[in-house]
Amino acid sequence: LEIDLGLTISREADRSALSPSAHPLVEAERQRLLARSIDIVRLVTDINYLAALGVNVTRVQAELDRAREALREERSEALSIHIGLARAIIQEATIAQRESTAGVPSERVARADAGTASIPRISIGVPGLDRMMGGGLVPGRPYLLTGGPGTGKTLLGLTFLLEGLRRGEEVLLVAVDEPPVEILENLRSTGWDVSKVQTLDANPGTRLIKGKGDGRSMRLIADMEPLGEASDRGPRAVDNGEVSLQSIQMKLKHAMTPRPFSRVLFDSITTVRRLSARTVGELQIRRAEVQSLLRFLSERGVTTLVTAMPADPLILTPEEILTRGEVLLTRKWVGDHALRYARVVRMRGSDHDPEQHPFAITSNGIFLE
Known part of the structure; x- marks a missing residue:
């Protein structure tokens, strides 16, 4: 309902x-x-x-x-x-x-608490944020990571992937807004080693690909490479407004056939939200595409982080409705220093800390008390 x-x-x-x-x-x-x-x-x-x-x-x-x-x-x-x-x-x-x-929980409440505690969790890579989310992320579910420019969305998403690599998992970055080579360049100042993060460049070729044959598969698979080997591929489809979640999902299917990824960072859905829907019919199609993409990943047991810019507060976007939780990142300038904050907006089926907490981005990772 x-x-x-x-x-x-x-x-x-x-x-x-x-x-x-x-x-x-x-x-x-x-x-x-x-x-x-x-x-x-x-x-x-x-x-x-x-x-x-x-x-x-x-x-x-x-x-x-x-x-x-x-x-x-x-x-x-x-x-x-x-x-x-x-x-x-x-x-x-x-x-x-x-x-x-108060004092003595009812049997129903006790059962609910026990059920929540028994749900397995995986770390997002920041222990303090794990505690705010009631123990971490429930595996196999999609989550939304929102925030304005410079709040740390991509860095927190990469922290999530690096935690997976540390645990021996297969992880994937789906780069939509920025080409992998630019992401790599932006990370040089942090000193983070993300060279082993497998990356799927959603551009060029994000537009629906027509035609049949082996050429299409070769083109799709060729867009995936380790982030450390990223190179400039020239003009991107996103720059011309040619963005389709359906074709991105097609690429993911090809990429995930030989490699069962357990963590995926989709960075970001904002461009798709802004460029792919211009009429009521297109808006309805985009909703169906978001639902199809998230369901596709969940059915394969993938824990997904989707980054996005904050939307109009009066409009519920499909990703807000269909994801199982949301973390909001904000930034405040005090003099020449930027203070960043994280807040867990919602976590379905789980207790969480709704208060805002400061965090810091360092060469050793993200820290949140």
Whole structure:
């Protein structure tokens, strides 16, 4: 239900972006309704959580139904009232539940905690961040790593891959935004040795490849090489706006046939998000492509990190809906020094630390207390 509602919100956002309103007041009202739609998604999540703990959710469910009806009829005032009442009921029920389980957890809570503790985890390569995520990443699932330029997304993603190499795993970097040679050049100042990271250059040739025969397979496989051997291949498809997740997935299938990669860093999906969708039809196709790519990797037991720039907070992107967790990186300038922070926004099926923590990038890796 949460995913379906989230996709509905994204479609409404697309309609808002692609269909100019007749009057600014109409557009403002549409944005308010969109924000309330996102509030409903959050209410659904809270209600599911309370129901899983055995709490009677009849009252709050009734308010949620009234809020949905008001949303359909675009009655913004009634919508705000019912969402506010639902939030108050949820807060009251949450406080009561915490008080009833203080000291001695209920059997249901104890089983949930035991189940979470028994789930195997793998390290992202930063022990402090592992603790924030409740023990690390659940293997075989996709995760989202968001942040603005210079926040350390690529470096944290490479740390994730280097941890896999240290443990004897097969790892792969899918380079979309920057060619591998530029990534390698940017890393020289850190002193990190990433020469053994296998890299799939998603460009050139990211455009859908037509035709059949051995030539296509040779072209796809030739784009993969160790990062330490990266070279400049000239103009890239991404520079011309010719980006397709479908063709990237085709490359991954060829690359993963002889080598069962267990960790993949997709850096990044932002370019695909920006360039590959210009109409409502293309937006729907891109959602299907994101779902297909993440499902393809999960079915093969691959733990995937997908990097992205922060999106519009009023729009739920497909990667936000379909990934199992999200880490947000931010940067703040204090004088001439940049302070970087990490925050675990969500971790489905796992307890986590939602507070913001500072981290440092050094020649010996990333450190977070």
